[in-house]
Amino acid sequence: MIHAVTGVDLRRESDPARLREASRQFQRDFNSEWIASQSDARVAAALRNRSTLGRLRGYASHGFCTLDLALIQALLGAGLTWGGAWTSSKDFMHFELP
Numbered sequence: 001m002i003h004a005v006t007g008v009d010l011r012r013e014s015d016p017a018r019l020r021e022a023s024r025q026f027q028r029d030f031n032s033e034w035i036a037s038q039s040d041a042r043v044a045a046a047l048r049n050r051s052t053l054g055r056l057r058g059y060a061s062h063g064f065c066t067l068d069l070a071l072i073q074a075l076l077g078a079g080l081t082w083g084g085a086w087t088s089s090k091d092f093m094h095f096e097l098p
Contacts, residue, residue, distance in 0.1 A: 024063065
């Protein structure tokens with residue numbers, strides 16, 4: 001659903017700056033008007049799921065990639081790996097030693 005709003009495929013995107021911008025774009029653009037304007041059957045079906053809609057509204061309210069970009073870059077520069085670069089399930093708050 002994030003892809004439908006932002007055009008960003010979270011599974012493929014790993015650039016911290018692009019993910020932060022996608023998070024901000026989702027906060028800006030995911031709203032009642034966007035929901036009402038959806039004509040794609042798959043998108044509309046997903047939006048009817050209360051659990052999915054609640055999670056998306058949470059992302060719209062708080063963002064999904066919310067760490068400061070300078071912090072992400074500093075930790076990556078120190079050699080840590082970042083859960084925001086994972087290709088399956090993202091964990092934007094997760095850093096670990098290689």
